Structure formats: C-alpha cells, structure tokens
Amino acid sequence: xxxxxxxxxxxxxxxxxxxxxxxxxxxxxxxxxxxxxxxxxxxxxxxxxxxxxxxxxxxxxxxxxxxxxxxxxxxxxxxxxxxxxxxxxxxxxxxxxxxxxxxxxxxxxxxxxxxxxxxxxxxxxxxxxxxxxxxxxxxxxxxxxxxxxxxxxxxxxxxxxxxxxxxxxxxxxxxxxxxxxxx
Numbered sequence: 503x504x505x506x507x508x509x510x511x512x513x514x515x516x517x518x519x520x521x522x523x524x525x526x527x528x529x530x531x532x533x534x535x536x537x538x539x540x541x542x543x544x545x546x547x548x549x550x551x552x553x554x555x556x557x558x559x560x561x562x563x564x565x566x567x568x569x570x571x572x573x574x575x576x577x578x579x580x581x582x583x584x585x586x587x588x589x590x591x592x593x594x595x596x597x598x599x600x601x602x603x604x605x606x607x608x609x610x611x612x613x614x615x616x617x618x619x620x621x622x623x624x625x626x627x628x629x630x631x632x633x634x635x636x637x638x639x640x641x642x643x644x645x646x647x648x649x650x651x652x653x654x655x656x657x658x659x660x661x662x663x664x665x666x667x668x669x670x671x672x673x674x675x676x677x678x679x680x681x682x683x684x685x
Contacts, residue, residue, distance in 0.1 A: 534679060567600075657679070659675065
C-alpha cells in the first residue's frame with residue numbers, strides 16, 4: 503500500500519510543473535461534512551464529521567481533465583464494550599474529470615478515479631491499528647465563476663468502503679463547498 507501512496511503522490515506532484523504553464527490549471531480547498539458509517543461485527547454507528555480537501559487539477563480541452571488531491575475525512579467512532587473505537591480516515595486520490603458548461607458562469611462536473619485510503623484506529627488493541635485500501639472514487643458537483651480566476655465549488659464525493667477488513671468496515675461520503683483558483 504505504501505507503494506501505491508507513493509505512486510499517487512508522485513503522479514500528483516508530477517502534474518504540477520506541466521500544468522503550471524497551462525491556463526486551465528486549478529487548485530482549491532473545500533470544507534464539508536463527511537458521513538461515515540462504521541460497522542464492527544454486530545455493532546454499527548454513523549457519524550457526521552468535518553472534512554477538509556486540498557486538490558489540484560488540469561483541464562486538457564476545457565472539458566476533460568485530471569485531478570489529484572488529499573482528503574481528511576474527520577473522525578468516526580463506535581462504542582465497543584466499555585471503550586470507544588475511533589477511526590481517522592484520510593485519502594489521496596487521482597481522478598479523470600469531465601466538465602459541462604450550463605451557463606457562462608455555471609458548470610457541472612463529474613469525476614471518476616482511484617482513492618488510496620488509510621484509516622488509523624485508536625483504542626483497537628494495545629497500540630491501535632492502521633488499515634489501507636484502494637477504492638473507486640465517484641464525484642459530481644457544480645462550479646460558479648465569481649471572476650475569471652476564482653470559482654465557488656459545491657461537490658459530492660463517494661469513497662465507498664475506505665476500510666474493509668472482514669468484521670470491520672468504514673464507508674465515507676462527503677458533501678463540501680470551497681474555492682477554486684485557476685492559473
């Protein structure tokens with residue numbers, strides 16, 4: 503899994519110098535709500551937590567592009583026999599994007615890609631535990647151009663089961679809003 507995370511990070515960093523000379527390069531930050539569901543054997547719990555995402559992308563022809571980013575999903579918890587199991591998932595992702603203009607300032611977009619997820623569990627065994635999993639990422643949203651350079655973003659992303667270890671599962675989806683700056 504470490505190799506996959508390194509490859510994803512190098513890919514994202516490798517896109518930056520190439521995209522820096524293009525006018526359809528963008529970077530952004532989103533804040534939102536992560537809906538996380540933790541299942542452990544017969545127990546289940548859902549948490550709404552604060553999520554943070556930073557990302558960069560490049561649109562090749564104004565329609566199709568690529569995006570890479572880092573997401574902190576927040577913290578989910580599950581009460582287990584007198585203690586509370588806490589999970590802190592985070593993800594690196596790379597996705598292909600497609601954008602369709604609706605008006606001169608408003609556009610809809612979709613994304614499909616791979617998410618490299620890692621969740622750290624506390625109060626799980628003596629020292630805690632970390633789990634990693636690669637999942638498909640599906641997302642959709644709207645952008646509104648406030649100026650030619652700055653846009654507002656509203657987005658939904660589904661990360662699926664970021665942890666799937668037999669009796670222990672963690673699903674995450676995020677609704678967020680943010681700011682995107684085009685270079």
